[in-house]
Amino acid sequence: xxxxxxxxxxxxxxxxxxxxxxxxxxxxxxxxxxxxxxxxxxxxxxxxxxxxxxxxxxxxxxxxxxxxxxxxxxxxxxxxxxxxxxxxxxxxxxxxxxxxxxxxxxxxxxxxxxxxxxxxxxxxxxxxxxxxxxxxxxxxxxxxxxxxxxxxxxxxxxxxxxxxxxxxxxxxxxxxxxxxxxxxxxxxxxxxxxxxxxxxxxxxxxxxxxxxxxxxxxxxxxxxxxxxxxxxxxxxxxxxxxxxxxxxxxxxxxxxxxxxxxxxxxxxxxxxxxxxxxxxxxxxxxxxxxxxxxxxxxxxxxxxxxxxxxxxxx
Amino acid sequence: xxxxxxxxxxxxxxxxxxxxxxxxxxxxxxxxxxxxxxxxxxxxxxxxxxxxxxxxxxxxxxxxxxxxxxxxxxxxxxxxxxxxxxxxxxxxxxxxxxxxxxxxxxxxxxxxxxxxxxxxxxxxxxxxxxxxxxxxxxxxxxxxxxxxxxxxxxxxxxxxxxxxxxxxxxxxxxxxxxxxxxxxxxxxxxxxxxxxxxxxxxxxxxxxxxxxx
Numbered sequence: 001x002x003x004x005x006x007x008x009x010x011x012x013x014x015x016x017x018x019x020x021x022x023x024x025x026x027x028x029x030x031x032x033x034x035x036x037x038x039x040x041x042x043x044x045x046x047x048x049x050x051x052x053x054x055x056x057x058x059x060x061x062x063x064x065x066x067x068x069x070x071x072x073x074x075x076x077x078x079x080x081x082x083x084x085x086x087x088x089x090x091x092x093x094x095x096x097x098x099x100x101x102x103x104x105x106x107x108x109x110x111x112x113x114x115x116x117x118x119x120x121x122x123x124x125x126x127x128x129x130x131x132x133x134x135x136x137x138x139x140x141x142x143x144x145x146x147x148x149x150x151x152x153x154x155x156x157x158x159x160x161x162x163x164x165x166x167x168x169x170x171x172x173x174x175x176x177x178x179x180x181x182x183x184x185x186x187x188x189x190x191x192x193x194x195x196x197x198x199x200x201x202x203x204x205x206x207x208x209x210x211x212x213x214x215x216x217x218x219x220x221x222x223x224x225x226x227x228x229x230x231x232x233x234x235x236x237x238x239x240x241x242x243x244x245x246x247x248x249x250x251x252x253x254x255x256x257x258x259x260x261x262x263x264x265x266x267x268x269x270x271x272x273x274x275x276x277x278x279x280x281x282x283x284x285x286x287x288x289x290x291x292x293x294x295x296x297x298x299x300x301x302x303x304x305x306x307x308x309x310x311x312x313x314x
Numbered sequence: 315x316x317x318x319x320x321x322x323x324x325x326x327x328x329x330x331x332x333x334x335x336x337x338x339x340x341x342x343x344x345x346x347x348x349x350x351x352x353x354x355x356x357x358x359x360x361x362x363x364x365x366x367x368x369x370x371x372x373x374x375x376x377x378x379x380x381x382x383x384x385x386x387x388x389x390x391x392x393x394x395x396x397x398x399x400x401x402x403x404x405x406x407x408x409x410x411x412x413x414x415x416x417x418x419x420x421x422x423x424x425x426x427x428x429x430x431x432x433x434x435x436x437x438x439x440x441x442x443x444x445x446x447x448x449x450x451x452x453x454x455x456x457x458x459x460x461x462x463x464x465x466x467x468x469x470x471x472x473x474x475x476x477x478x479x480x481x482x483x484x485x486x487x488x489x490x491x492x493x494x495x496x497x498x499x500x501x502x503x504x505x506x507x508x509x510x511x512x513x514x515x516x517x518x519x520x521x522x523x524x525x526x527x
Binding site for chain 2: 016019020023050051054057058059060063064065067068071072074075076078079082083189191192195196222223224225228232258261
């Protein structure tokens with residue numbers, strides 16, 4: 001797979017580079033050579049289209065094995081038990097309770113903390129986790145003792161804060177499911193939950209509410225994985241103004257060079273004439289001044305040249 | 315797709331409670347707190363990664379029990395060795411180095427490449443992979459069902475024929491969004507070697523999926 005720098009690329013060489021090109025894994029000079037070759041070679045452009053189709057196929061849900069339902073919960077429960085080998089019946093009720101709490105918004109750890117100052121009572125599991133669609137399923141209640149006081153007649157008064165679990169299932173397009181996913185995307189305690197939620201919302205990004213949530217996650221989430229999924233979800237909307245503005249801000253501000261790279265690639269793939277790209281042009285000029293990552297600088301340089309914009313501000 | 319969620323009538327209230335307990339710690343704060351023995355911080359730290367670790371292990375090993383073992387072993391190692399983590403690399407890189415090494419060992423042990431089983435272990439017992447693929451989509455459009463099943467089978471077969479390293483690089487690049495440089499770093503090799511692995515894997519995929527594209 002060696003290339004002679006500065007020489008023209010032939011078809012055989014070009015085809016070895018196509019998959020890396022689509023993944024933005026080529027360095028600048030190789031990419032330049034390949035693009036020059038593609039400009040003049042319809043056969044390789046056709047091959048590139050096939051390579052794109054292959055990539056798209058590999059990203060469909062059919063391409064992957066989904067982790068079986070319940071496996072994550074089981075792993076978490078087993079791990080909790082291993083960390084607390086002395087806990088009574090660690091593999092049973094306590095661990096299941098710990099794990100169920102882990103599946104919900106309130107982190108078990110936070111509840112452990114609360115247990116330090118007040119007793120934490122798992123008030124029991126009732127009829128298991130039967131699934132009903134938007135009806136009131138049997139659930140379980142976890143209660144935290146908020147306060148205790150002597151009632152004066154030999155009785156004790158205990159005030160509980162209760163959280164009731166409810167399970168909901170539905171198709172991704174259903175409004176309630178989307179509403180819950182949108183709430184989950186902003187859950188500050190569990191990045192894993194946010195990643196999964198963004199992943200599930202990605203296919204629904206034609207809804208402006210979902211798109212705004214993805215943009216918000218892309219610009220504000222502290223977790224790299226969440227931001228990466230969000231930017232992938234916005235892929236199809238990279239020509240739209242709000243998305244482009246967000247990508248521009250990400251290009252300037254995101255701490256992760258991988259995400260900045262994705263942003264610059266998306267901006268470049270969906271470039272409008274320079275007159276319509278004032279914000280992007282300005283951002284890219286700024287990138288040239290301060291960006292540490294050579295690849296991103298080169299991409300911006302190239303984009304500015306394509307838009308016939310100067311590489312610097314005057 | 316099913317979503318599990320919990321709410322007490324009002325998700326806003328649940329979220330408000332969650333925000334109150336989050337204490338706004340970033341990852342390095344969590345790591346430092348966990349290094350000092352804060353179990354709460356440790357749990358929150360691993361919750362940020364455990365789904366992705368399990369997905370990687372399951373897709374590489376295609377076996378529930380093996381994936382669960384990797385999960386346990388990886389996070390036990392993290393727990394045991396967190397004090398030796400010195401922020402020389404990102405926690406993500408450090409964790410994935412542990413996970414990929416464990417997966418490589420397991421794959422080598424089982425020689426999955428040559429012995430790709432046509433059956434998988436599930437909670438319902440041993441099942442034929444092909445039956446599962448078609449069952450999973452029984453409710454959807456029949457034509458799409460068949461195509462989806464064929465596609466998934468084809469992809470899984472190719473993945474089964476890849477070398478351990480090819481499979482690892484392919485999985486991490488395509489499904490975990492990692493850059494080849496980072497993958498090379500995790501696998502203790504160069505970016506160029508990771509590129510070559512990916513190239514070979516993609517070639518095999520292209521040949522196998524030629525009639526789908």
